[in-house]
Amino acid sequence: MPHTYEYLRPMLAVACVVFGLDDGELKVLLIRRDVEPLRGRWALPGGFVRMDESLDDAARRELREETNLRDVFLEQLYTFGAVRRDPRDRVVSVAYFALVNLAEHPVAAATDAREAAWFPAADTPALAFDHAEILDAALQRLKGKVRYQPIGFELLPEKFTLSQLQRLYETILERPLDKRNFRKKILLMGVLQELDEIQQDVAHRAARLYKFDEGRYERLKKKGFNFEV
Amino acid sequence: MPHTYEYLRPMLAVACVVFGLDDGELKVLLIRRDVEPLRGRWALPGGFVRMDESLDDAARRELREETNLRDVFLEQLYTFGAVRRDPRDRVVSVAYFALVNLAEHPVAAATDAREAAWFPAADTPALAFDHAEILDAALQRLKGKVRYQPIGFELLPEKFTLSQLQRLYETILERPLDKRNFRKKILLMGVLQELDEIQQDVAHRAARLYKFDEGRYERLKKKGFNFEV
DNA sequence: CCAAAAGTGTTTCACTTACACCCATGA
DNA sequence: TCATGGGTGTAAGTGAAACACTTTTGG
Numbered sequence: 001m002p003h004t005y006e007y008l009r010p011m012l013a014v015a016c017v018v019f020g021l022d023d024g025e026l027k028v029l030l031i032r033r034d035v036e037p038l039r040g041r042w043a044l045p046g047g048f049v050r051m052d053e054s055l056d057d058a059a060r061r062e063l064r065e066e067t068n069l070r071d072v073f074l075e076q077l078y079t080f081g082a083v084r085r086d087p088r089d090r091v092v093s094v095a096y097f098a099l100v101n102l103a104e105h106p107v108a109a110a111t112d113a114r115e116a117a118w119f120p121a122a123d124t125p126a127l128a129f130d131h132a133e134i135l136d137a138a139l140q141r142l143k144g145k146v147r148y149q150p151i152g153f154e155l156l157p158e159k160f161t162l163s164q165l166q167r168l169y170e171t172i173l174e175r176p177l178d179k180r181n182f183r184k185k186i187l188l189m190g191v192l193q194e195l196d197e198i199q200q201d202v203a204h205r206a207a208r209l210y211k212f213d214e215g216r217y218e219r220l221k222k223k224g225f226n227f228e229v
Numbered sequence: 230m231p232h233t234y235e236y237l238r239p240m241l242a243v244a245c246v247v248f249g250l251d252d253g254e255l256k257v258l259l260i261r262r263d264v265e266p267l268r269g270r271w272a273l274p275g276g277f278v279r280m281d282e283s284l285d286d287a288a289r290r291e292l293r294e295e296t297n298l299r300d301v302f303l304e305q306l307y308t309f310g311a312v313r314r315d316p317r318d319r320v321v322s323v324a325y326f327a328l329v330n331l332a333e334h335p336v337a338a339a340t341d342a343r344e345a346a347w348f349p350a351a352d353t354p355a356l357a358f359d360h361a362e363i364l365d366a367a368l369q370r371l372k373g374k375v376r377y378q379p380i381g382f383e384l385l386p387e388k389f390t391l392s393q394l395q396r397l398y399e400t401i402l403e404r405p406l407d408k409r410n411f412r413k414k415i416l417l418m419g420v421l422q423e424l425d426e427i428q429q430d431v432a433h434r435a436a437r438l439y440k441f442d443e444g445r446y447e448r449l450k451k452k453g454f455n456f457e458v
Numbered sequence: 459c460c461a462a463a464a465g466t467g468t469t470t471c472a473c474t475t476a477c478a479c480c481c482a483t484g485a
Numbered sequence: 486t487c488a489t490g491g492g493t494g495t496a497a498g499t500g501a502a503a504c505a506c507t508t509t510t511g512g
Contacts, residue, residue: 081284
């Protein structure tokens with residue numbers, strides 16, 4: 001009977017795994033806890049869900065408050081609810097993963113004096129609670145998903161070169177891709193818009209810039225097209 | 230307020246979308262609500278999470294209590310947390326989807342006098358709360374997942390014919406498959422064990438029976454094999 | 459002997475893979 | 486002129502898709 005348990009509710013939190021790409025390395029954004037328990041430990045940004053906001057809203061709010069990020073790609077990942085994952089009390093955390101263009105957020109400006117920093121996703125300091133497990137789940141999800149859904153673009157600047165895009169996939173998939181095959185395939189898919197611009201300030205031949213054509217992708221998807229790298 | 234902590238806590242529930250396969254039709258198990266609100270409405274089995282059980286445990290317990298099902302394939306689906314999805318109070322529901330062999334559960338024996346019944350997944354009565362949305366998400370997930378992971382077998386009896394398996398995929402994917410190609414592909418994968426038994430009591434040539442070879446699948450998976458129908 | 463489903467091979471086509479060289483640019 | 490990455494085409498191989506008839510069995 002619901003009434004029986006009305007006085008015993010788990011706490012409900014969100015946790016965000018924010019990925020960024022830094023020169024061919026996948027990074028994750030962590031904050032240093034400034035409250036007990038585990039004060040000083042690095043942890044995923046997140047916090048408790050308020051009664052008047054949806055889970056997505058809570059995730060976006062926490063991201064804004066703790067890392068000053070907004071308008072990022074955000075997707076629910078999994079909900080972690082083991083009984084003793086938090087020493088204080090029963091806490092259930094809805095995990096999200098986010099993708100940001102790291103170039104525009106080199107070090108997250110910690111608003112309220114909380115320390116925030118990017119770490120290699122594969123090599124973080126010890127994390128609070130079960131956050132290592134959450135990070136791991138996010139990595140797996142990213143790896144599994146990036147091939148079938150054009151979410152990788154969220155990690156790049158709006159305008160990018162084909163080599164940047166290829167490096168992105170090589171980084172996430174952890175294997176090298178053939179340059180000619182990659183370019184052929186991605187261009188034939190028809191979801192990139194070739195721009196009349198080229199890279200600036202490089203010490204070699206400047207590459208052509210492209211951007212992801214959201215509209216074209218949506219139209220293709222409706223016709224049963226499958227994005228797949 | 231019952232809690233001494235600084236945050237008000239939403240209620241936390243689980244909801245289970247239980248799929249079964251009945252003669253080429255995908256069905257879902259619903260129970261009729263016997264308490265307010267929405268008493269008499271059909272809904273997904275589920276209930277509130279207790280303080281001393283994990284989310285998975287809660288889902289299994291509710292399934293057992295409300296539908297008498299146990300030992301079924303169960304996987305977390307998504308967490309639904311819109312602010313007003315329940316008229317009583319703020320309730321966040323962690324949704325699960327389950328697959329059962331319907332032949333062994335023709336009508337779920339409702340233990341505590343609660344009415345339970347199988348409905349066509351694509352054509353249910355009006356559901357309580359946002360359960361139609363949850364069902365929809367589960368259908369999409371099933372459809373997307375069944376091709377890349379051998380979960381469909383959970384819907385069949387332990388021993389099955391290749392035609393049954395093919396019908397299963399045709400049902401879930403909502404498109405016809407070529408018989409010869411299907412058999413070739415699935416047999417070459419090497420995850421089926423051919424039995425020395427044939428179908429009984431059919432008014433035509435009896436088909437050979439197979440069963441899914443879990444061990445073989447696990448071994449292949451370790452070697453980087455990809456199940457894909 | 460008829461109805462109903464089981465079972466079986468081959469060809470075609472598309473896509474993936476492997477692979478190496480010249481080009482443009484700035485230092 | 487050199488170092489650096491940008492940019493390009495073709496051939497071989499692999500896997501997917503299309504396709505029709507014979508076999509077995511019970512009624």
